[in-house]
Amino acid sequence: MKKVDVFINGEFRTPFLNRYFPVINPATGDVIAEAAEGNEQDIEWAVESAVKAFRETTWAHDKELRFRVLNQLATLLRDNLDELTELESNITGRPIREMKAQLARLPEWFEFFASVLKTHGTDSPPFSGDYINYTQRIPLGVVGLITPWNHPLLILTKKLAPALAAGNSVVIKPSESAPVTPSILGELAKEAGVPNGIVNIVPGYGAVAGKALSTNKNLAKVDVTGGTETGRHIAAAAGFNLAKVAAELGGKASVLVLPDANLEEAVNGSAFAAFIATGQTCVQGSRIFVHESQYDEFLERFVEKTKGLKVGDPQKLETDIGPVISEKQYRRILDYIQIGKDEGAEIAFGGKSLDGKGYYIEPTIFKNVHNKMRIAQDEIFGPVTCVLKYSTTSELIELANGTDMGLAMSVWSNDIRQAHNLAGKLEAGIIWINDHHRIDPSSPWGGFKSSGIGLENSIKCFEDYSKIRNVIVNIQEKSFDWFDGSAQVKRYS
Ligand code: NAD
Numbered sequence: 001m002k003k004v005d006v007f008i009n010g011e012f013r014t015p016f017l018n019r020y021f022p023v024i025n026p027a028t029g030d031v032i033a034e035a036a037e038g039n040e041q042d043i044e045w046a047v048e049s050a051v052k053a054f055r056e057t058t059w060a061h062d063k064e065l066r067f068r069v070l071n072q073l074a075t076l077l078r079d080n081l082d083e084l085t086e087l088e089s090n091i092t093g094r095p096i097r098e099m100k101a102q103l104a105r106l107p108e109w110f111e112f113f114a115s116v117l118k119t120h121g122t123d124s125p126p127f128s129g130d131y132i133n134y135t136q137r138i139p140l141g142v143v144g145l146i147t148p149w150n151h152p153l154l155i156l157t158k159k160l161a162p163a164l165a166a167g168n169s170v171v172i173k174p175s176e177s178a179p180v181t182p183s184i185l186g187e188l189a190k191e192a193g194v195p196n197g198i199v200n201i202v203p204g205y206g207a208v209a210g211k212a213l214s215t216n217k218n219l220a221k222v223d224v225t226g227g228t229e230t231g232r233h234i235a236a237a238a239g240f241n242l243a244k245v246a247a248e249l250g251g252k253a254s255v256l257v258l259p260d261a262n263l264e265e266a267v268n269g270s271a272f273a274a275f276i277a278t279g280q281t282c283v284q285g286s287r288i289f290v291h292e293s294q295y296d297e298f299l300e301r302f303v304e305k306t307k308g309l310k311v312g313d314p315q316k317l318e319t320d321i322g323p324v325i326s327e328k329q330y331r332r333i334l335d336y337i338q339i340g341k342d343e344g345a346e347i348a349f350g351g352k353s354l355d356g357k358g359y360y361i362e363p364t365i366f367k368n369v370h371n372k373m374r375i376a377q378d379e380i381f382g383p384v385t386c387v388l389k390y391s392t393t394s395e396l397i398e399l400a401n402g403t404d405m406g407l408a409m410s411v412w413s414n415d416i417r418q419a420h421n422l423a424g425k426l427e428a429g430i431i432w433i434n435d436h437h438r439i440d441p442s443s444p445w446g447g448f449k450s451s452g453i454g455l456e457n458s459i460k461c462f463e464d465y466s467k468i469r470n471v472i473v474n475i476q477e478k479s480f481d482w483f484d485g486s487a488q489v490k491r492y493s
Helices: 040-056 063-078 081-092 096-105 106-120 151-166 180-192 204-216 228-240 262-278 297-305 327-343 392-402 416-422 458-464
Strands: 002-004 006-008 011-013 020-024 033-036 129-141 142-146 170-173 199-201 221-225 243-246 255-258 284-293 346-349 366-369 384-390 408-412 430-434 464-472
Touching: 002 020, 002 180, 006 040, 006 180, 020 255, 033 081, 033 180, 033 458, 040 142, 040 151, 040 199, 040 204, 040 458, 063 081, 063 106, 063 151, 063 180, 063 458, 081 096, 081 106, 081 151, 096 151, 106 129, 106 327, 106 458, 129 221, 142 151, 142 204, 142 297, 151 170, 151 284, 151 458, 170 204, 204 228, 221 228, 221 297, 228 243, 243 458, 255 262, 255 392, 262 384, 262 408, 284 392, 297 346, 297 366, 327 346, 327 384, 384 430, 392 416, 416 430, 458 464
Parallel strands: 002 033, 142 170, 142 221, 170 199, 221 243, 255 284, 255 408, 284 384, 366 384, 408 430
Antiparallel strands: 006 011, 006 199, 020 033, 129 464, 346 366
16 A cells, blocks of 8 residues: 655654544545655755755746756656556546646646746846846745645646755645655656756645645745635735735636537537536536527437436546545435525426445536525536526526636637637636636636636746845945935935
């Protein structure tokens, strides 16, 4: 069985308490690994190690080293993809075909941010008088990365690549449900040449290790992906310490099917949006809006499509829907299905759990849903979606925006003018037109409203992992002495 220890200053150690917790395979309920239960002391040591490495190694200053190492890390990731894919599928229950498609893209993040660090320049803002004025982009210092279980490697990579490219050192607190592959990424970073102490990893529970990390006074930034309530706690703690915060939080994505959409594409896209990763993604299409003239036909075709999805062993290539992550989440999703029924919505398909081992729930479609119902508002984080009816475009905009969340939405339409016009009126950080859940390291990712603050991906994210120093150089021929009484010129200090 795999054992995940605390990783500090480039070496694995037993945790301070010498306690470990089980990591469960959700497809079987079996324990597949045990992970260190890091506590406040482990976090303290990890942050100390990160501070020391930031100050004493050349990492923060040596761009050439960072460029080489990040590209080497991309290569090592590619070499290890098969092992990582199988492990991550076993730990999250995510079907192997999806896992392969996702993890194959990870090296791109290290390559993209390596290129950014090599090419991103700084400004020379104009300055009055005989002065040369320039800015330097420098790393922040020690950054805390707190990550969820649903895409353990992808989300860590989205944070780690820009953090390292910008020259920071990091302390990672991976999810207690999926700490195994993040630990392997730490080892690969070391093998790629990241100096000891620049990457530190402390597995453990959110309320203990996560809290200790987010409240640590030596952090310059905390970057978290998780639920909205988790994000509020972390942002408040970081705010108190005047540390920067990026928070990628919960979602409740709307899928907007316009009357001119290609219905088959919209049905296929909605099935993907609703059921990829067994519905356990922050951008899950959990609110599908269909025009009243097409509602019945869409629903019939959507149910037919969903019936064809294969629920089963995530390790089999033909599987479309795996188990949900844990018993706790399994019970919560089934409770929400009951809440939906109690609220008066009707099940168009699914709604039940599967007998036998593992935390399996059928892909579930609710019809006759009202926008104010809890199933249309709360993030369920499972294979449950709602199909809602609208009659006019203005009503559609109001309904789609009628949630606290604002991470992502998709618009399905063949009318270019209408689709773009609508995109400009939707309250979400990411809008896809005729697609859903597309992502690229170069393209900004971040939520509006209660879905978070700050960004992942893109040059903007690299900039957010650094700070600016302004250097003002006096090149006047004459030396300056204010107190000789001759200076009458304007001066702003
Ligand atoms: P979670 O909020 O339970 O945990 C996320 C991380 O925060 C874990 O490492 C956890 O241990 C830690 N944590 C929990 N409480 C903490 C506290 N008080 N202080 C410090 N750390 C704490 O989330 P999860 O169940 O792992 O992931 C699912 C959630 O993540 C969903 O809400 C989903 O929408 C969201 N998510 C968002 C995005 C995005 O890009 N916006 C992407 C993926 C997942």
